[in-house]
Amino acid sequence: MIYRETGNFVTDYMRDREIFPMKFDKIMVVLGLLFLYLYVPTTSEYMLSAHVIPILAVGLAVVGLNILTGITGQLSLGSAGFMCVGAFGTFNLMLRLPEWLMSLPVALMISGIFAGLVGVIFGLPAIRIKGFYLLVSTLAAQYFVWWFFNSFTYFINYEASGVVAVPPKMYDYWGIGNFLGIDMQGYSPRYILALTIVIGLTYFAKNLLRSTTGRNFMSVRDRDIAASVMGISVPKTKLLAFFISCFYCGVAGGMYSFLYIGNVDLMIYEVDRSFTILFMLIIGGLGSISGSWLGAIFVYEFPILFTWVGDVIFGGAFNTAVVENVSNMVYGVFIIALLIREPGGFAALWATTKQKLRMWPYPH
Amino acid sequence: MGFDWVYLIEVLLGGLMSGVMYSLVAIGFVLIYKSSGIFNFAQGTMLLFASLTFVKMTENGIDFWTALFIAAGVMVIFGVAIERYMMRPLANQDLLALFMATVGLATFQEGFSQFIWDSDIHGLQMNKFLDLQLLDSAPIFVVEHIPWLDILLPKFDIFASLVAGSLIVVLAFFFQKTKTGLSLRAVSDDHMAAMAVGIPLQTVWAIVWAVTGIIALVAGLLWAERVSVSFTLIEAVMKALPVILIGGLTSIPGAIIGGLVIGVGEKLGEIYLGDAMGGQGIELWFAYFMALMFLVFRPQGMFGEKFIERV
Numbered sequence: 001m002i003y004r005e006t007g008n009f010v011t012d013y014m015r016d017r018e019i020f021p022m023k024f025d026k027i028m029v030v031l032g033l034l035f036l037y038l039y040v041p042t043t044s045e046y047m048l049s050a051h052v053i054p055i056l057a058v059g060l061a062v063v064g065l066n067i068l069t070g071i072t073g074q075l076s077l078g079s080a081g082f083m084c085v086g087a088f089g090t091f092n093l094m095l096r097l098p099e100w101l102m103s104l105p106v107a108l109m110i111s112g113i114f115a116g117l118v119g120v121i122f123g124l125p126a127i128r129i130k131g132f133y134l135l136v137s138t139l140a141a142q143y144f145v146w147w148f149f150n151s152f153t154y155f156i157n158y159e160a161s162g163v164v165a166v167p168p169k170m171y172d173y174w175g176i177g178n179f180l181g182i183d184m185q186g187y188s189p190r191y192i193l194a195l196t197i198v199i200g201l202t203y204f205a206k207n208l209l210r211s212t213t214g215r216n217f218m219s220v221r222d223r224d225i226a227a228s229v230m231g232i233s234v235p236k237t238k239l240l241a242f243f244i245s246c247f248y249c250g251v252a253g254g255m256y257s258f259l260y261i262g263n264v265d266l267m268i269y270e271v272d273r274s275f276t277i278l279f280m281l282i283i284g285g286l287g288s289i290s291g292s293w294l295g296a297i298f299v300y301e302f303p304i305l306f307t308w309v310g311d312v313i314f315g316g317a318f319n320t321a322v323v324e325n326v327s328n329m330v331y332g333v334f335i336i337a338l339l340i341r342e343p344g345g346f347a348a349l350w351a352t353t354k355q356k357l358r359m360w361p362y363p364h
Numbered sequence: 365m366g367f368d369w370v371y372l373i374e375v376l377l378g379g380l381m382s383g384v385m386y387s388l389v390a391i392g393f394v395l396i397y398k399s400s401g402i403f404n405f406a407q408g409t410m411l412l413f414a415s416l417t418f419v420k421m422t423e424n425g426i427d428f429w430t431a432l433f434i435a436a437g438v439m440v441i442f443g444v445a446i447e448r449y450m451m452r453p454l455a456n457q458d459l460l461a462l463f464m465a466t467v468g469l470a471t472f473q474e475g476f477s478q479f480i481w482d483s484d485i486h487g488l489q490m491n492k493f494l495d496l497q498l499l500d501s502a503p504i505f506v507v508e509h510i511p512w513l514d515i516l517l518p519k520f521d522i523f524a525s526l527v528a529g530s531l532i533v534v535l536a537f538f539f540q541k542t543k544t545g546l547s548l549r550a551v552s553d554d555h556m557a558a559m560a561v562g563i564p565l566q567t568v569w570a571i572v573w574a575v576t577g578i579i580a581l582v583a584g585l586l587w588a589e590r591v592s593v594s595f596t597l598i599e600a601v602m603k604a605l606p607v608i609l610i611g612g613l614t615s616i617p618g619a620i621i622g623g624l625v626i627g628v629g630e631k632l633g634e635i636y637l638g639d640a641m642g643g644q645g646i647e648l649w650f651a652y653f654m655a656l657m658f659l660v661f662r663p664q665g666m667f668g669e670k671f672i673e674r675v
Contacts, residue, residue: 125656133663144653321478331468
């Protein structure tokens with residue numbers, strides 16, 4: 001009734017290839033953008049700092065991993081390592097280059113390129129190694145990067161504790177100070193920056209999938225020998241996928257450290273985080289960009305929600321260890337159940353819902 | 365002073381011993397991968413669960429053999445349950461989905477084992493239960509037997525190697541000489557063909573998971589004696605990963621030799637390269653680098669099956 005193709009007439013080829021072909025979609029996108037840009041920054045600081053910004057950062061890493069694992073079919077457990085490169089890259093760019101040259105958004109992008117290059121180096125073995133064996137390469141990246149930043153304290157400016165706080169004036173990269181009563185060093189401008197980066201890169205990813213490059217990625221995933229027979233350079237495609245994916249992870253890492261946590265700390269980029277990101281990807285659905293976001297939101301919010309519900313029902317009768325263990329159990333069972341019921345993840349559920357909406361109210 | 369050969373030998377032996385520990389974890393991996401093509405990430409938490417079950421029972425006054433027996437029983441039940449409630453509904457799915465399911469299983473097991481037992485760190489001292497000379501804490505002074513070899517050998521490491529060795533012999537016998545072993549090998553060769561000649565796939569999988577559970581118990585106890593029973597046991601899985609990848613995912617001898625290679629290489633790397641690399645703890649990634657170098661030249665691992673690709 002609401003969601004119909006009816007009345008959307010395509011009159012030329014450009015319109016046929018639009019990213020949002022339906023009028024309803026366009027309206028929803030505009031409304032969504034208005035909501036994200038105008039309403040969300042006015043919600044509480046807690047909401048932004050503890051929920052929205054971390055989801056934006058981690059979700060971007062999931063999109064990055066999706067390009068590599070979901071679309072090009074190269075299994076990776078090194079996402080946290082590449083995020084780490086991004087975070088430390090941003091830190092060093094901001095620290096070592098003069099202030100007039102470097103601002104936070106630029107540093108984030110450049111360190112994303114660093115991370116991409118590191119990704120290409122560790123992606124080189126992918127030319128020969130396939131399947132689960134490729135885990136060894138990305139895990140080597142994960143452990144090596146971690147060890148590297150742990151041993152060479154130059155990169156953390158010889159800080160003995162290994163943690164450096166981000167000076168708040170970095171957030172006010174245009175030097176505005178106070179604009180219409182909004183503190184430029186506060187969370188709302190940080191959120192706007194994160195959101196802009198995320199929307200830009202998500203749009204890029206979404207478009208990438210519809211381009212020749214994206215189709216090459218997919219053909220390498222589906223059958224790499226067939227792809228090479230068709231004249232696609234498999235090594236080049238794989239390395240490009242590694243670069244783009246790790247670029248996303250790097251930017252996400254910079255965002256995570258700078259916009260969310262507010263300090264550069266190696267400890268948050270251990271291998272567990274790589275697994276969390278892979279979880280988000282699988283739960284969201286491999287190969288689907290919107291699924292990546294759904295997965296990121298779910299996995300990030302689940303433990304928080306679970307603890308909260310537990311608190312409300314049992315009123316803190318159990319200690320945190322018990323809650324964490326039960327949360328782990330429920331979570332594990334949920335993942336297995338989801339994989340059994342809907343291996344396509346949330347993206348598949350979303351597609352089903354869309355289809356149902358299209359048919360409603362006559363389901364046949 | 366020339367090159368310290370004796371020290372080198374000591375390092376080598378130490379590496380071999382820790383390699384044995386890796387192999388023990390790796391065997392569990394390989395068994396599951398061979399029989400069902402699943403990369404079982406839950407191996408580490410199975411170690412934790414098995415050894416925690418055992419330790420908690422002995423702490424509550426159950427004697428060694430009974431506790432061992434009950435823990436093995438629990439692992440068998442667990443293995444059968446995994447087959448029934450996880451593997452069977454997931455049959456014929458994408459390998460990545462199956463891998464993620466085992467990660468889900470690991471998460472579940474991590475919570476479960478610490479929920480029903482506890483998340484404290486438990487020490488395990490087997491010499492309290494077993495009156496074996498080999499479980500003495502005093503090391504062997506090899507110099508007393510071979511005058512020119514002035515090194516120490518921890519007795520426990522020898523014990524661990526013996527246990528690992530006998531486990532491998534038992535497994536080899538089980539695989540090569542029993543009828544169940546034959547069907548396991550058939551299934552690992554080709555699921556469809558095995559089913560076509562009437563091998564019950566589900567029973568075979570249940571057996572494999574149960575056997576893996578028992579191996580996890582043995583490996584868990586040995587690891588626990590070396591370190592302790594705690595959360596860190598889960599990380600054994602990350603140690604075992606390069607081992608199976610070097611050895612080839614489908615080969616039990618590969619798992620053992622891979623374990624030894626990684627164990628020795630790690631120790632040598634740490635001692636002779638560690639300082640040159642300007643930092644401690646290169647063990648962490650060195651194993652992965654070795655595996656990587658190895659795989660670039662032989663993508664299917666040492667004894668893995670060669671890939672045959674068709675379009």
